[in-house]
Amino acid sequence: MPVDDLWHLRGKDPATGRRRPSKRHGRGKRWRVRGIDPQTGEPRTELFERKVDADRHDVNMHADISRGQYIDPRAGRVTVAEYAETWQTTQLHRDSTADLVERALRLHIGPVLGHHAMADVRPSHLRAWVKETSTVLAPSTVHLVFSYLRSLFGAAVSDRVIATSPCSGVRLPEIDKRDYFIPGPEKVHALASLIAERYPTAPYVAAGCGLRGGEIFGLELDDVDLDAGETRAVRQRKRMVGAPAYLGELKSRSSRRTVELPDIVADALRDHIATYPPAVVEIEDRTDPRNAVVRPARLLFVTGNGLALHRSNWSTVWRSAVRRARLPRGFGLHGLRHYFATLLIHNGASVKTVQLALGHSSPMITLNTYAHEWPDALDRTRTLVDTALRV
Structure with missing residues (x-):
């Protein structure tokens, strides 16, 4: 890639022995680096004011090409908003995740970072974004939205739009340990007795089987085997904003599971089916x-x-049942899933058992959520050490 002096013509003046000035002498940037883009095969040029900068660029270009690390500077001029639009359409997101990503880009990323060129975004921009966003969003939501940013810039590195991701080293707000409200058995019964007449079985399915709300709403008659004392979680009821509800995939592959039916849940389901025989509903199944x-x-x-x-x-x-049962405001159906998990834990269930019952994708998720619910772990550790070391 030659470095050209645009202020002088090639060769010297025969009369004076000096270099001849060009028509653009003294105007604009003087030094030009010419070459062929190794990615596209197209000719390209870069202009510099100083020769030392042009020479350095030429050397670096040759080194990057030889290492297979060349990045076309023009690729990074695409804005964050433009690249995000393309990136979003190529992701294998489930429909609910795709909706979350779209909202995050539209509400929290685009308005602040969307106008920046991808190559111009620095960690300092993202640190400022985190600080500003943390004033309006919960720490867990900041972590979620930032994970989309990390994926977006990671894809840009893979696509050779930028050389490195600006997300590295950006500190995120700490997520406070969540203290879940775990109701007692009397509150479970209270919810079942105080909820609208068609739904007293739903709290028992959540508290006795640990199913998520969407999994309960997606249960079909054929999923329940009262004789075998089992029910299957194979789909969930979902709904996107502004669209009809439908049957969709479970949260993860491991969420597909067979769950044992305790007698109290089986009896409640038997009464429910007899009182409200499931009618056929035409519904989209995805x-x-x-x-x-x-x-x-x-x-x-x-x-x-x-x-x-x-x-x-x-x-x-x-909400009406929660209020009448005098449970904390905001207590959700998911709280009964926590009741189910802690019930297993406090009765000696292992991490793996709880993971499989809840349909978590990994034991780590179960531990991160419920580690503090294994109350005797510390005491067991003390006992083991004392037994081993005490002479």
């Missing part, structure tokens, strides 16, 4: 994303009008 179909489903839990339950039409029913 559990196989490659083959979405509208099919008849015999859902166990529907509204009085025969509509499938989802968070929107369930929230009013649930």
Whole structure:
């Protein structure tokens, strides 16, 4: 890649022996580096005011090309908003995750960082973004949104849009240890007795089987085997903003599981099915994303009008029951899943047992959520050490 002096013509004046000035002598940047872009095969040039800068660029270009690390500077001129739009369409996100990513980009990333060129974003920009965002979002949400940023810039490095990710070394706010409110058995019974008449079985399924709300709302008659004392979690009821509810994939592959039915839950389900025989509901099934179909489903839990339950039409029913049962405001159906987990833990269940029962994707998730619920772990450690070392 030659370095050209744009202020002088090639060769010297025969009369004076000096270099001849060009038409642009004294105007604009003097030094030009010419070459062929190794990625596109197109000719490209870079202009510099000082020769030392042009020579350094030329040397670095040759070194990057030989190492296979060359990045076209023009690629990094695309804005964060433009690259994010392309990046988002290529991700294998589940529909609910895709909705979260779209909202994060539109509400929290685009307004602050969207106008920057990808190559211009520095860790200092992201530190300022974290500080500003932390004033309006919870620490856990900041971590979630930043994970999308990390993925976005990581993809840009892989695509050779930028050389390095600005996300490295950016400190995020600490997430306070969450203190879940765990109700006692009397509160579980209170919820079941005080909730609207069609739904007293739902709290028992959550507290006795540990199913998520969407998994409960997605239960069909064929998923329950009362004779064997089992129920299967194979789908969940989902709904995107502004769209009809549908049956979709579970949260993770390990969420697909068979759960034992305690007698109290089996009896409640038996009474529910007898009192409210599941009617056929036509609903879109996206559990196989490659083959979405509208099919008849015999859902166990529907509204009085025969509509499938989802968070929107369930929230009013649930909040009323929570208030009447005198549970903390904001206590959700997921709180009964925590009740189920802690019940297992306090009765000696291992981490692996709890993980499989809850459908967590890894034991680490179970430990991160419930480590403090193994109350005798410290005492056991002390006993083991004392027994081994005491003479």
